[in-house]
Amino acid sequence: MLLLIDGILKFLSDKIREKSAVIGLSGGVDSSLVLTLLSRVLEKEKIIGIYMPDLKSPPEDLEDVDKICRFNNVSFRTINIEGILNQYKQALKIEEPATIGNMKSRIRMSILYSIANSSNGIVVGTTNKSEYLTGYFTKYGDGGCDIEPIIGLYKTQVWELSSQLGLPASIINKKPSARLWESQTDEDDLGISYVDLDKTLIYFQENGEFPNNREGKIVSRLYLSSLHKRKMPYNPEEDPAS
Numbered sequence: 001m002l003l004l005i006d007g008i009l010k011f012l013s014d015k016i017r018e019k020s021a022v023i024g025l026s027g028g029v030d031s032s033l034v035l036t037l038l039s040r041v042l043e044k045e046k047i048i049g050i051y052m053p054d055l056k057s058p059p060e061d062l063e064d065v066d067k068i069c070r071f072n073n074v075s076f077r078t079i080n081i082e083g084i085l086n087q088y089k090q091a092l093k094i095e096e097p098a099t100i101g102n103m104k105s106r107i108r109m110s111i112l113y114s115i116a117n118s119s120n121g122i123v124v125g126t127t128n129k130s131e132y133l134t135g136y137f138t139k140y141g142d143g144g145c146d147i148e149p150i151i152g153l154y155k156t157q158v159w160e161l162s163s164q165l166g167l168p169a170s171i172i173n174k175k176p177s178a179r180l181w182e183s184q185t186d187e188d189d190l191g192i193s194y195v196d197l198d199k200t201l202i203y204f205q206e207n208g209e210f211p212n213n214r215e216g217k218i219v220s221r222l223y224l225s226s227l228h229k230r231k232m233p234y235n236p237e238e239d240p241a242s
Helices: 002-016 029-041 059-072 082-092 097-118 129-134 155-164 186-190 194-207 214-225
Strands: 020-025 047-051 076-078 121-123
Touching: 002 020, 002 029, 002 155, 020 029, 020 059, 020 097, 029 047, 029 059, 029 155, 047 059, 047 097, 059 076, 082 097, 097 121, 129 155, 129 194, 129 214, 155 194, 186 194, 194 214
Parallel strands: 020 047, 020 121, 047 076
Antiparallel strands: none
């Protein structure tokens, strides 16, 4: 894991250089790990952490954002998105929870880019490899960023590395949730635990095919249905038949 840390730190140092790093903080382990890695290579004043709750965000998320910022001796700013979200919902007459959840993610992305535009910054993503390969991110939402430092780490590796770096236990042990709608959890959405998901993804990466079992079928479906999220938009030049 130490080699992984060194590689990520070099990547961050090379890519950010003289700019500031703008990162959305959720109180979850992924953004907490990325913030911790950023704090190893950047001056504290160049790290712009933004916490963007809505009305349904639980208080423990703010507590954990505060914990990880204190852990790294960096400051953060809170921007409540509830007012913006309500304007969107009213204008578009949208009530479906999943659509509203994706809307939240895209509002947050827009805020991060607006801040980056005004601060000579780049937006730092927090998607891990397990999320990336299964499409468990919002297209042009949390998937919208300039660099992805931990996209080479499976979720179980994120937990392991976070533990090695001494991140607060409440963050590492928190049940993973994108907080896009009430009572949401990652593993409920995915239909598989992260431990089993990572085992299946590693099998796929090593063998070029998914195992012929329940887990393999679940992960294969997630992988294939999200291919469009891992590609640039389709266009006439790449599609000779069009």
